[in-house]
Every structure is written in C-alpha cells, then in structure tokens.
Amino acid sequence: MNIILLSGGSGKRLWPLSNEVRSKQFIKIFRRPGADDNGPDAYESMVQRVYRQIRCVDPEATVTIATSKSQVSAIYNQIGEVGISVEPCRRDTFPAIALATAYLHDVQGMSADDAVVVCPVDPFVDADYFNCVRDLYEAAREGKNNLTLMGIEPTCPSEKYGYIKPDGCGGYTFTEKPTRDKAEEYIKAGALWNGGVFAYRLSYVLDKAEALLGTADYAALFHSYASLKKISFDYAVVEQETDIEVLRYAGTWKDIGTWNTFTEAMEDAVIGRGMIGDGCEGVHIVNNLNLPILAMGLKDTVIAAGPDGILVSAMDTADGIKPYVDKLSQQIMFAEKSWGRYQVLDVQEGSMTILAILNPGQHMSYHSHENRDEVWTVIRGTGRTIVDGMEQQIRTGDVITMEAGSKHTVYAGEAGLQLIEVQIGKEISAADKHKYEL
Numbered sequence: 001m002n003i004i005l006l007s008g009g010s011g012k013r014l015w016p017l018s019n020e021v022r023s024k025q026f027i028k029i030f031r032r033p034g035a036d037d038n039g040p041d042a043y044e045s046m047v048q049r050v051y052r053q054i055r056c057v058d059p060e061a062t063v064t065i066a067t068s069k070s071q072v073s074a075i076y077n078q079i080g081e082v083g084i085s086v087e088p089c090r091r092d093t094f095p096a097i098a099l100a101t102a103y104l105h106d107v108q109g110m111s112a113d114d115a116v117v118v119c120p121v122d123p124f125v126d127a128d129y130f131n132c133v134r135d136l137y138e139a140a141r142e143g144k145n146n147l148t149l150m151g152i153e154p155t156c157p158s159e160k161y162g163y164i165k166p167d168g169c170g171g172y173t174f175t176e177k178p179t180r181d182k183a184e185e186y187i188k189a190g191a192l193w194n195g196g197v198f199a200y201r202l203s204y205v206l207d208k209a210e211a212l213l214g215t216a217d218y219a220a221l222f223h224s225y226a227s228l229k230k231i232s233f234d235y236a237v238v239e240q241e242t243d244i245e246v247l248r249y250a251g252t253w254k255d256i257g258t259w260n261t262f263t264e265a266m267e268d269a270v271i272g273r274g275m276i277g278d279g280c281e282g283v284h285i286v287n288n289l290n291l292p293i294l295a296m297g298l299k300d301t302v303i304a305a306g307p308d309g310i311l312v313s314a315m316d317t318a319d320g321i322k323p324y325v326d327k328l329s330q331q332i333m334f335a336e337k338s339w340g341r342y343q344v345l346d347v348q349e350g351s352m353t354i355l356a357i358l359n360p361g362q363h364m365s366y367h368s369h370e371n372r373d374e375v376w377t378v379i380r381g382t383g384r385t386i387v388d389g390m391e392q393q394i395r396t397g398d399v400i401t402m403e404a405g406s407k408h409t410v411y412a413g414e415a416g417l418q419l420i421e422v423q424i425g426k427e428i429s430a431a432d433k434h435k436y437e438l
Contacts (some may be wrong), residue, residue, distance in 0.1 A: 016309035115140035140199035151192030157183035161192035307333035358412035372425030
C-alpha cells in the first residue's frame, strides 16, 4: 500500500525535549519490543514506532513523509532513507497533502489511478489501526467512493477532537471540537472521532488541487507554495464531499501532544538517569542529560530535562506550557542530523563548543564557513577527513584545524565517531554554511 505520513509541529508543548527542529514525534519514550534494559537504545520515538507498525502490517508499503525542511535530517537519522515531500513553509493540511500527492505522481511516477492513505505521523495506536489503514487503502483502490475516512470509536465525550456524524440519509456531517454536552449528544447519535486519516485515488486530490490551488503540477506547487491559500483538508475537501465511505476503528488511539498525555503512554516512569524516592506518587522523569535527577515527596508531577532546559510541572498544569516557552529566546542546544546528532556544550562571546556524534559509516556534507574557524578533536572512534581536497585518516586524540573558507567534511568509521568541535569567530551562525560537491 501507499501511505503519506503528515509530520508537522512546532515543538513547544513538549519543551525542553522538543524544539523548532525536534518536534514531539522524535522524542524517544516508547520501549522497543524485546528491549530488556534502560539504555538509550531501549526506546523508540513516535515516528519510529509508527514506521515499524506499518512495516509489520505491510513490509512492502511505500511510505512518503510530508514535512518541513527542518525535520528532514531527524527523519533520515531515525528511520533511514524514505520518500520525503518537503513543504517550503507551513500552509495547512490541504496544500501539504496536495503537494505530497503531486510528488507521488510527478516525482515518484505513480499512476493517477493509484490509491494512497494519508495519516498523521504521531498517533499512539495498536497494530489493528494499520490493519484498518490497509482496509482504507483497499477501499480507495477499488474506487467505489471518492473518499474513504477512518472513524475512531469514542471512549469519552471529548472536546479535543472533530466528530464524524451520520446524517440519517446515508451521508455524514462534520463538526470540529464541540462542547462536552454536544459531544455527548453526537456520540449517542453514533458519531465517531475524526482521526485525520483519508484514502483516495491520486487523481481525486490532483483534480482538487487544480480546482482550488490553480495547478496540480508538483514543480508549480512547490515554487508557489508560500502564496497558496492556507486551508485544511477537512474544510477544503472532506466537508464538501458527498461520496464518502467511513470505516470504523475501535482499537487503541491516543492523540499525544502534551506532557500529560505523553506520560500516560510511557511504560516506564523513569527514562534516563533518574530516581523516584520516598513519598512520590504519579511522578514521571524523562532525562536526556548525563546528570542524575532525584524526585522526593512529589505527587502527579512531570520532570523533563534536556540540553534546552529543565521542566518541573504538576500534571494538571503541564498543558499550559506553550505561552511560557514562547517567551524563551535561546539557541537550539540539541538536534538530530542525517549523519547523527550534535549537542551544544558551551556558548561564549566569539566561540561555541559542540559535541558531534556521527553514526557508523555516515558523513557530514562537504562545506565551508566564511566567518569562523573550526577545530575538531577526535574523542572516540576512527574515520577520515577531507580538507580542501586533502584526505587524512583520523583516530582518537587527533586534532584537525579548518580556517575560515576551508572546504571540509568528516567520515565516520564502522564504529562511529565522536568529535568536540570548537567554533571560533566574531559571527557564529548556522546560516554561515556553503555546501559543495566532492
């Protein structure tokens, strides 16, 4: 089957473990099947979990992720090579889905008659969810209806979700986030939660893109993306469509977007270096730092620590974190890259010190900086560098110096590579980077 996963998010509701380049779907809190320790490799992120679940249901599935440029490196780092439809900026779900559909047709060469299912990348679900996704795909492939949706059986009258309501005449109406009283009324009438899962033939959305956005051509959509109308897929397509089939899903489904719901999905109360002491009840610790955390005498509290900061919050107030995080202005201290990850260790006027960890066999781009010198010190592993075309084998203890303007890259050996990178210059900026072909 063909699946488009929508991966967005600004990374503020799960601060300090998420940021502008590391949204919630990349935080590793879910225990991997079969993991029997508490080390960093024992956990997987939402995107890794969903990708694994898809492969369990259909090992040959074609997976494409629609996302922003800032998330591409993290996606490659966590799940490897996968099709990616890059959104130049945020324009809501209809432009994102139209662009991804055009990408499948124009770039990947799929037929307009091929079917595809669109899913969010971050639901907490069991395996039956993707069995239902496969049923949606088959329904769209058969083409009996223009659009097939997943309706999720409600477990409570929630105000957080949209509702799919049968209209009594074989059709459906849609309501976004009603009041609790209205939600109770809808559920009694047989309404289902709208989980944002849609299946269709490519031609269907390509035709909608032509009508609503003026073109269904991938290159044209990509280059004019910033000027496209911001509109949701639900409003632009679903609520206007009368030829719809809804398939019911009655299994586990949680929309995990806050620390409250995140901790509900945690199998372990402590992830990372932490200890819950006497008098604690309902306490969760997620620690990405190499420092111990001890909690004593706390109730219903989340403690989250990472390079970007530390959060200590009562569970019933953790959902209100975003306005406070909006007031913070600081450098991103941690990020995942296609080659591995880095963590900022120290920032001074005129210098920055970084720990860079390259995965086995991976390498940085061949690049230069105009306004800063760099010094690499190898602290673990082996590999090789290329500086201005000259190749050199490196090992633990070696020091490599690159002056401003030097073209350079580094390759990790089979065991990976760890570097301390010191950047020195009057202007140190992530934008000061020029890439070259080797």
